[in-house]
Every structure is written in structure tokens, then in C-alpha cells.
Amino acid sequence: MSSDRYHQHFTVSWDQLHRDVRALCHQMIERDFKGIVAITRGGLIPAALIARELDIRLIDTVCIKSYDHMDQGGLDIMKGVEHDGDGWLLVDDLVDTGKTARAVRKMLPKAHFVTIYAKPDGRPLVDQYLTEVAQQCWIQFPWDMGVAYVEPLVDQLKR
Numbered sequence: 001m002s003s004d005r006y007h008q009h010f011t012v013s014w015d016q017l018h019r020d021v022r023a024l025c026h027q028m029i030e031r032d033f034k035g036i037v038a039i040t041r042g043g044l045i046p047a048a049l050i051a052r053e054l055d056i057r058l059i060d061t062v063c064i065k066s067y068d069h070m071d072q073g074g075l076d077i078m079k080g081v082e083h084d085g086d087g088w089l090l091v092d093d094l095v096d097t098g099k100t101a102r103a104v105r106k107m108l109p110k111a112h113f114v115t116i117y118a119k120p121d122g123r124p125l126v127d128q129y130l131t132e133v134a135q136q137c138w139i140q141f142p143w144d145m146g147v148a149y150v151e152p153l154v155d156q157l158k159r
């Protein structure tokens with residue numbers, strides 16, 4: 001499948017991401033987890049921020065790749081875990097089609113699965129998320145962006 005399905009962008013700044021992760025942590029404050037399993041690579045930064053808020057020191061990974069930028073390919077699972085996720089928090093940055101989530105759910109059926117952002121097709125696969133984003137929207141994360149000079153509007157209009 002290709003990037004044709006994305007018609008809009010939802011740009012997330014570092015600051016916005018941090019606030020969104022903290023808001024999700026507020027909803028989990030009463031819970032006690034054995035540790036976090038982060039789904040690489042997108043889940044790593046939310047996992048680190050959640051670990052700090054909930055004082056979790058034990059962190060493992062499931063290493064999996066599905067996309068080359070906006071192009072979805074086959075699932076490449078490079079590393080799993082040796083348990084069923086019971087008592088563990090499973091973290092990814094987002095769920096889109098749900099293909100990644102479905103595969104990880106099979107590996108860790110008992111984990112509490114959270115993402116920061118969720119699109120409608122993948123939403124039923126996670127236990128908790130903070131913000132719903134339209135299916136045709138590409139979520140642009142801060143680690144994929146840089147700060148750039150923008151020409152003043154008057155100069156742009158001269159060209």
C-alpha cells in the first residue's frame with residue numbers, strides 16, 4: 001500500500017507530544033505495571049516519557065518494522081519477548097491500520113496496550129489511547145522533522 005491514502009498532515013511538536021504523553025499517564029496513574037514493552041522505534045520515546053512519569057525502570061522492546069516512510073510493506077519482526085505480557089504495559093506511538101498492533105497483540109495477549117494516537121481502523125486493537133486522528137491523516141512526529149527558515153509571506157508572493 002502506498003502514501004496515496006494520506007491526504008492531510010497532523011503535525012506533532014515535541015511539546016505537544018510531551019503534553020499528550022503526560023495526559024495519557026494521568027489516566028494510568030492508579031495502575032501498577034511490572035514493566036514496559038516498547039514497540040520500536042516509534043514507541044521508544046513515549047515509553048521513556050511514560051517510564052519517567054510512572055516510575056517504571058524495567059523496559060523491554062519488541063522490534064518490528066512495517067513502513068518505509070509512508071509506504072506500508074510486510075511486517076518484519078526482529079525481536080519478540082518471552083512472556084505473554086501479563087502485568088506489562090505495551091507502548092507504541094500510534095496505531096494506524098492495526099497491522100502492527102495485531103501482530104504484537106498475538107505475542108503479548110495479556111499486556112495493557114496503549115498508544116498516544118489512534119486512527120479508526122486500529123483503535124479497537126488498543127486498550128487505551130489519548131487522541132483520535134482521521135484515517136487519511138499522516139501523523140508527522142517531531143523526530144522526523146527539523147526547524148527550518150520560512151520566507152516572509154510578502155517575499156513568497158513576489159515569486
Ligand SMILES: O=P(O)(O)OC[C@H]1O[C@H](OP(=O)(O)OP(=O)(O)O)[C@H](O)[C@@H]1O
Pocket residue numbers: 039040041042043064065066067068092093094095096097098099100101122
Ligand atoms: O497500524 P499500522 O498500520 O501497522 O501502523 C502503525 C505502526 O507503524 C509505525 O511504525 P513503523 O513500522 O513505521 O516503524 P518505526 O516505529 O520504526 O517508525 C508506527 O510506529 C506503528 O508502530
Ligand code: HPA
Pocket residue numbers: 067094096137138139140141
Ligand atoms: O500516520 C503515521 N505517522 C507516522 N508513522 C506512521 N506509521 C503508520 N502510520 C503513520
Ligand SMILES: [Mg+2]
Pocket residue numbers: 039040041042043064092
Ligand atoms: Mg512503529
